[in-house]
Amino acid sequence: MDELLDAGAASIARAVRSRAVSPVEVLDATLARLDRLDPVLNAVTFVARDEATTRARDLERRIGAGEDVGVLAGVPTLMKDLFGHKPGWPATLGQVPGLLERRATGWSTFPAAMEAAGAIVVGQTNSPAFGFRGTTDNAVTGPTRNPHSLDHNAGGSSGGSAAAVAGGIVPVAGATDGGGSIRIPAAWCGAVGFQPSPGTIPFVTRPNAFGPSLFLYEGPITRSTEDCALALTAMARPDVRDPSSTGTAPPRFAEHLGQQSLQGVRIGFTPDFGLFPVERGIVQVFHEALLALESLGAEVEEVRFGWRHSHTELTDTWCRTTAVGVHEGLGQLRDEGYELAALGLPDQLLHWASRVPALRVDDLVRDAQTRTHVYDEMHAAFATYDLVVSPTVAAMPVRNRSDGDTVGPSSIEGEPVDPLIGWCMTYLTNFSGNPSASVPMGTVDGLPVGMQVTGPRHGDVAVLRAISAFEAARPWPLSAHLTSQGDAA
Numbered sequence: 001m002d003e004l005l006d007a008g009a010a011s012i013a014r015a016v017r018s019r020a021v022s023p024v025e026v027l028d029a030t031l032a033r034l035d036r037l038d039p040v041l042n043a044v045t046f047v048a049r050d051e052a053t054t055r056a057r058d059l060e061r062r063i064g065a066g067e068d069v070g071v072l073a074g075v076p077t078l079m080k081d082l083f084g085h086k087p088g089w090p091a092t093l094g095q096v097p098g099l100l101e102r103r104a105t106g107w108s109t110f111p112a113a114m115e116a117a118g119a120i121v122v123g124q125t126n127s128p129a130f131g132f133r134g135t136t137d138n139a140v141t142g143p144t145r146n147p148h149s150l151d152h153n154a155g156g157s158s159g160g161s162a163a164a165v166a167g168g169i170v171p172v173a174g175a176t177d178g179g180g181s182i183r184i185p186a187a188w189c190g191a192v193g194f195q196p197s198p199g200t201i202p203f204v205t206r207p208n209a210f211g212p213s214l215f216l217y218e219g220p221i222t223r224s225t226e227d228c229a230l231a232l233t234a235m236a237r238p239d240v241r242d243p244s245s246t247g248t249a250p251p252r253f254a255e256h257l258g259q260q261s262l263q264g265v266r267i268g269f270t271p272d273f274g275l276f277p278v279e280r281g282i283v284q285v286f287h288e289a290l291l292a293l294e295s296l297g298a299e300v301e302e303v304r305f306g307w308r309h310s311h312t313e314l315t316d317t318w319c320r321t322t323a324v325g326v327h328e329g330l331g332q333l334r335d336e337g338y339e340l341a342a343l344g345l346p347d348q349l350l351h352w353a354s355r356v357p358a359l360r361v362d363d364l365v366r367d368a369q370t371r372t373h374v375y376d377e378m379h380a381a382f383a384t385y386d387l388v389v390s391p392t393v394a395a396m397p398v399r400n401r402s403d404g405d406t407v408g409p410s411s412i413e414g415e416p417v418d419p420l421i422g423w424c425m426t427y428l429t430n431f432s433g434n435p436s437a438s439v440p441m442g443t444v445d446g447l448p449v450g451m452q453v454t455g456p457r458h459g460d461v462a463v464l465r466a467i468s469a470f471e472a473a474r475p476w477p478l479s480a481h482l483t484s485q486g487d488a489a
Helices: 002-007 009-018 024-043 049-064 109-116 159-166 184-190 225-235 282-294 312-334 346-356 362-380 427-432 460-473
Strands: 044-047 076-080 120-125 148-154 172-177 192-197 217-222 265-269 299-302 389-391 436-444 447-456
Touching: 002 009, 009 024, 009 049, 009 225, 024 044, 024 049, 024 076, 024 120, 044 159, 044 265, 044 312, 049 120, 076 109, 076 159, 076 460, 109 120, 109 172, 109 225, 159 172, 159 184, 159 217, 172 225, 184 192, 184 436, 184 447, 192 225, 192 427, 192 460, 217 225, 217 265, 225 282, 225 460, 265 282, 282 299, 282 389, 282 436, 282 447, 282 460, 312 346, 312 362, 312 427, 362 427, 436 460, 447 460
Parallel strands: 076 120, 076 172, 265 299, 265 389
Antiparallel strands: 044 120, 172 217, 192 217, 192 436, 389 447, 436 447
16 A cells, blocks of 8 residues: 555556555555654644545445546545635634634635545645745744755745655645745655646635736645646636636646657756846756756757846735735635734734735836736747746755744845745746746755746646656656654655
8 A cells, every 4th residue: 555655646546446445445544644744744734534534435435336436536635724725624824823713614626626536635734824935834833844854844835735745645735826835845845846827727716806816826736747737637627716717628637748758849948037046056956957858859048038126126026916915815804803913923924914005006006017027028938938947946945943933045145035935936927827837856965956847828738748758857756755753764
């Protein structure tokens, strides 16, 4: 069973559908792993054992009756406790102290799509309050630990999902991405994280359908591109409730795997987008990865951008834009009867959210114009190139703090950066809507380094094909194989 769990979602689903193993057996083995490993990783915040067991037994009955139970039959998975909703489950918005008793009343895309595809949602994963940082830590649960070095952070804000996947608890987990929250922890933990184009996977928000849905994305974190494709196939669908939905049938992602060549694919590479300071070790590993892309037949050359803003100005724009959404969310919580002063929100989040009421229309227009400039610069690159590749983030994993307030670095190579997200080159695609994936491309001092592959808007399949070919050329370990003491086996 351990060998099957390590093999991943696709292998588990095949074994369950063929009756080589029952979904109950898979679930029992997964829960045993969770009990053994999560005290080490601190990745899981809630486990629905009875509900998952009931679902596994029902799935076993349906298989016995000859029913088609879906492409992810019996696959155990976890969803993120932030913008992820399943009726009756905690909805704490990232372990906010004053929301620990709050419960969801509806469904978000990930758990609904996973269950429709036959998967079993076992529980929820750790994240920071409102996802307002590129690390995973909070005052209630504490930091999620990196499976490759427990003293270091897993990244964020979907750090619990990434650590659970890379650490071997489940083969696929749900994540959300408002500035890199799928890709940042995937890079630090050595997993695959996929942020789709707007509308590929519906992101449904109410009462404001035109706010977060045009900035936030749902997507999977997996250990392989095959499992990523299966998860995308299950999640992608048109949905009129999402204004960005194209209304057309999405591609069957699983049909675009097994690429052995990138012959003729034009790739523009950038170690820093011409903006960010990046640690030298990351740049070195990145240039080694470029050689692998060239060996696959890709035409690789450096891409240049004409930015009018510094990375500090762009980071501030991200913080203000995100804070507007936080401000709206706090208003909804007030309407639900919560006292905002009693929530126990982090100081950094309060700092930015408290500034929102003082923003003028001119401030909002200027930020929208800055986002438009990023949009134009990113899309101009695809007039020449089929793909753009870069390191996913500019810094290696930071060490965990003991006060619930782990953040990223405050400087890189001697240049100041915002510790919340100023070291994350990922948020550019949240501004522009380009699909983007992070895949492992090597290590520095034993810790994973991620390569970000970005495609033209709605070029999700092109991104998947590229990361599939890269994985075939430079395969990575499928999990960190932790022992119960947290030692790498």
